[in-house]
Amino acid sequence: AAGVIQSPRHLIKEKRETATLKCYPIPRHDTVYWYQQGPGQDPQFLISFYEKMQSDKGSIPDRFSAQQFSDYHSELNMSSLELGDSALYFCASSLRTAVQAFFGQGTRLTVV
């Protein structure tokens, strides 16, 4: 069965650079969530989209922005990267009417 696809899997950037993370949800899923997981920490909610509209916002820095496109894939744009942005970034997708969300394998971002 198709799963949530994230790209790239690994990304190394320098401080103050920009990064773009992509998420392709499971087909027909209308909701996308983004999470950030620092080393040894639980996933922290960043932002979510439902039917291409932002539906909720968590602890997402102003330097970050995200959007969901007409084909339901989502991109997380991160600017002015800081060392503390180094983390695993997960995307999850679900059907709004369903309870369960499925997670992608994540993008490991390293800022040097």
Place this chain on the structure above:
Amino acid sequence: EDQVTQSPEALRLQEGESSSLNCSYTVSGLRGLFWYRQDPGKGPEFLFTLYSAGEEKEKERLKATLTKKESFLHITAPKPEDSATYLCAVQATSGTYKYIFGTGTRLKVLA
């Protein structure tokens, strides 16, 4: 405020030594409680969804139970391949259905 607390933070078991992981939660209204398994550097892998107190679900050596305040993940006769971090998350009936995660229990099963 919706909150999830997991205990213990870390657990070491001998192969075959059964134990339980705890997830205590506070949520305005529970839409669902979820257990995930996470291997290092990988995304959370779905294990169970529980919806209401008294519900139980099983999968191989794992059994999840739910009360009004907490959930347990029971591991029976674990094997080394069960070593992972087990995450608990809740989804509230109000708001936008985001998942609120606990900090997880790091399980190590020794051969």
